[in-house]
Amino acid sequence: MSACTLVAPPAPPDPVDEEGTLDELVAALWTGLRGDRPVACLICGAEMSPEYGVHARAIGGHCSTCGASLH
Template identity: 40%
Template sequence: MRAPVAAPARDADQVMVQQGGGPTLDDVLVGVWEGLAAHRTVACPACGEAMTPRYSAGPAPVGGRCSSCRTTIA
């Protein structure tokens, strides 16, 4: 059994390390989508290569596609 922590951590990464886990699938996908929505190239959640935003008729990204494994986020 672990000793109680005196004060809760303020950084999400620190909390995950203390709990012995990593990011959840939700954390990963939200991070990818936030990057794509900001018109940035992000790491593909499947292979780690470059995922670029995909656009439709409007100026906002509607998803992303990996340049390596072709994984699509929509």
């Protein structure tokens, strides 16, 4: 008997459903990243992980789903 465990991917965060300019979307992303919170990728809507530099503050974000990065 073989055990096959199917791990469901995490549910994507709610898509940004507000009308706004790209600048506002990016600003919202940065607010989330600097607050050390997961944010939704602008490209695919998946979760972007904060990237850190030498300081504790996030310097950008990276989407592991589509490879987009924000710096």
